[in-house]
Amino acid sequence: xxxxxxxxxxxxxxxxxxxxxxxxxxxxxxxxxxxxxxxxxxxxxxxxxxxxxxxxxxxxxxxxxxxxxxxxxxxxxxxxxxxxxxxxxxxxxxxxxxxxxxxxxxxxxxxxxxxxxxxxxxxxxxxxxxxxxxxxxxxxxxxxxxxxxxxxxxxxxxxxxxxxxxxxxxxxxxxxxxxxxxxxxxxxxxxxxxxxxxxxxxxxxxxxxxxxxxxxxxxxxxxxxxxxxxxxxxxxxxxxxxxxxxxxxxxxxxxxxxxxxxxxxxxxxxxxxxxxxxxxxxxxxxxxxxxxxxxxxxxxxxxxxxxxxxxxxxxxxxxxxxxxxxxxxxxxxxxxxxxxxxxxxxxxxxxxxxxxxxxxxxxxxxxxxxxxxxxxxxxxxxxxxxxxxxx
Amino acid sequence: xxxxxxxxxxxxxxxxxxxxxxxxxxxxxxxxxxxxxxxxxxxxxxxxxxxxxxxxxxxxxxxxxxxxxxxxxxxxxxxxxxxxxxxxxxxxxxxxxxxxxxxxxxxxxxxxxxxxxxxxxxxxxxxxxxxxxxxxxxxxxxxxxxxxxxxxxxxxxxxxxxxxxxxxxxxxxxxxxxxxxxxxxxxxxxxxxxxxxxxxxxxxxxxxxxxxxxxxxx
Numbered sequence: 001x002x003x004x005x006x007x008x009x010x011x012x013x014x015x016x017x018x019x020x021x022x023x024x025x026x027x028x029x030x031x032x033x034x035x036x037x038x039x040x041x042x043x044x045x046x047x048x049x050x051x052x053x054x055x056x057x058x059x060x061x062x063x064x065x066x067x068x069x070x071x072x073x074x075x076x077x078x079x080x081x082x083x084x085x086x087x088x089x090x091x092x093x094x095x096x097x098x099x100x101x102x103x104x105x106x107x108x109x110x111x112x113x114x115x116x117x118x119x120x121x122x123x124x125x126x127x128x129x130x131x132x133x134x135x136x137x138x139x140x141x142x143x144x145x146x147x148x149x150x151x152x153x154x155x156x157x158x159x160x161x162x163x164x165x166x167x168x169x170x171x172x173x174x175x176x177x178x179x180x181x182x183x184x185x186x187x188x189x190x191x192x193x194x195x196x197x198x199x200x201x202x203x204x205x206x207x208x209x210x211x212x213x214x215x216x217x218x219x220x221x222x223x224x225x226x227x228x229x230x231x232x233x234x235x236x237x238x239x240x241x242x243x244x245x246x247x248x249x250x251x252x253x254x255x256x257x258x259x260x261x262x263x264x265x266x267x268x269x270x271x272x273x274x275x276x277x278x279x280x281x282x283x284x285x286x287x288x289x290x291x292x293x294x295x296x297x298x299x300x301x302x303x304x305x306x307x308x309x310x311x312x313x314x315x316x317x318x319x320x321x322x323x324x325x326x327x328x329x330x331x332x333x334x335x336x337x338x339x340x341x342x343x344x345x346x347x348x349x350x351x352x353x354x355x356x357x358x359x360x361x362x363x364x365x366x367x368x369x370x371x372x373x374x375x376x377x378x379x380x381x382x383x384x385x386x387x388x389x390x391x
Numbered sequence: 392x393x394x395x396x397x398x399x400x401x402x403x404x405x406x407x408x409x410x411x412x413x414x415x416x417x418x419x420x421x422x423x424x425x426x427x428x429x430x431x432x433x434x435x436x437x438x439x440x441x442x443x444x445x446x447x448x449x450x451x452x453x454x455x456x457x458x459x460x461x462x463x464x465x466x467x468x469x470x471x472x473x474x475x476x477x478x479x480x481x482x483x484x485x486x487x488x489x490x491x492x493x494x495x496x497x498x499x500x501x502x503x504x505x506x507x508x509x510x511x512x513x514x515x516x517x518x519x520x521x522x523x524x525x526x527x528x529x530x531x532x533x534x535x536x537x538x539x540x541x542x543x544x545x546x547x548x549x550x551x552x553x554x555x556x557x558x559x560x561x562x563x564x565x566x567x568x569x570x571x572x573x574x575x576x577x578x579x580x581x582x583x584x585x586x587x588x589x590x591x592x593x594x595x596x597x598x599x600x601x602x603x604x605x606x607x608x609x
Binding site for chain 1: 502504505506507508509510511512513514515518523526527605606607608
């Protein structure tokens with residue numbers, strides 16, 4: 001990994017009055033443009049590690065290299081202005097409007113006011129909040145999810161190269177968290193920031209990380225690899241224990257519906273003639289076909305019995321309940337399939353149009369292939385899982 | 392009923408003195424809360440990250456407030472002579488504790504997450520103080536100043552004992568003339584106008600608080 005944007009070089013932190021370091025001789029390279037997740041049990045020093053990067057905590061040993069420059073001794077305030085910082089409790093300024101909150105760092109950097117103003121609108125749009133509604137609101141008028149969106153927008157305001165995020169979605173209800181995670185991943189696809197993301201939740205780590213560093217006491221790296229590799233081959237007992245049961249299920253979080261090629265089961269529009277429907281049914285390998293509306297959105301499953309009567313196709317068969325979007329993870333779709341009567345899910349594209357159908361068997365086949373590929377990659381590169389021993 | 396009539400007659404008769412002494416009284420309140428405010432808020436800010444200095448400052452201000460005002464006035468006469476200064480210095484010492492206490496509390500009670508995010512965005516510690524901590528602590532600090540103003544309004548009545556003037560003059564005069572015509576009326580006049588002045592200041596603080604509290608935390 002030569003293109004590390006940030007390199008923590010044997011960084012240590014020992015708090016005054018203690019002899020045991022909170023972070024001991026940590027050597028960590030943070031690759032440019034990736035999401036690196038620091039994950040580990042509580043008290044392992046992951047938050048401390050994150051806060052060492054922007055020197056919210058001053059290291060007591062080692063060096064911090066940022067973009068080729070030693071920033072261990074430079075002015076910490078200037079360093080922090082180059083790194084977005086998002087914390088779990090968000091910390092929006094309650095006495096300032098959303099717009100004023102977002103303009104904090106641009107103001108510090110002396111941007112012109114019209115540039116700041118257009119940046120505010122751009123960022124609010126980016127995080128899915130209507131600027132005309134929210135610009136002049138105060139933080140107390142926002143829900144938890146909205147506040148965290150503003151928190152992310154504020155951290156992005158001066159377009160920092162690096163984002164440091166300390167359990168940003170930790171205090172948010174599971175449904176909103178899931179939505180924020182997905183939005184965040186979509187945003188990151190576009191922005192390609194270098195992100196260091198701290199969480200204690202291995203599922204979140206697997207979902208969000210391009211790379212994961214699993215940390216044990218004193219921020220020692222138990223394993224540092226891609227989520228796929230960690231799931232396929234945990235480096236040691238600590239990692240296996242931390243992953244817990246159900247590594248395969250967790251692996252389903254890694255892939256999105258857009259990665260899987262759905263089975264194009266024939267479909268007809270709801271105004272199709274019975275003959276058309278019958279022809280489509282003849283072609284179907286499944287004994288069923290889908291009925292779509294005018295915008296090609298899936299409406300109902302029908303089988304042969306539906307075309308024997310006279311009733312319109314839109315009322316026959318049974319309703320399509322499991323619909324998955326390209327950004328949904330395989331795990332989301334598995335959940336939907338198990339709930340639905342069809343044990344299969346309709347894939348739609350970003351505009352809601354029918355793409356095809358995925359069944360549970362397709363998921364298991366896909367997973368098996370994924371694990372096989374990972375094992376082959378390992379075998380080719382003679383990979384030796386890094387063994388970490390506690391001294 | 393007769394008492395009330397003679398009381399109003401007395402007020403009408405003495406209105407010029409009431410206004411003049413009322414202004415003197417108000418000058419005590421204003422000068423004390425301005426000076427006390429500057430010193431206490433300054434101390435609160437200066438000691439915000441120094442727990443020991445902060446506790447010492449609070450302890451000293453507490454001791455000040457326990458000193459009997461009468462003794463204090465008399466002690467100051469050799470230093471400041473008679474008139475405005477002995478009461479001013481004593482009242483100033485009394486005004487410190489409420490303002491200092493509320494400054495310390497207000498600054499300490501700012502949500503740590505807000506401070507953390509401010510620092511994390513690269514605000515210097517001075518910027519954190521003036522852009523974040525002070526605006527958020529301000530309503531609490533202002534309440535401290537308000538308490539000091541009311542405290543000063545009451546205690547300033549005693550300034551008259553060292554020829555310091557103020558509405559206390561009516562009370563002293565009434566006491567010396569007790570039993571004689573207009574003795575009781577004079578005491579009542581001093582008391583009622585001190586209370587009215589205090590209420591006036593209180594109303595001014597309510598207004599000031601509304602005007603100076605940022606909309607987001609109102």
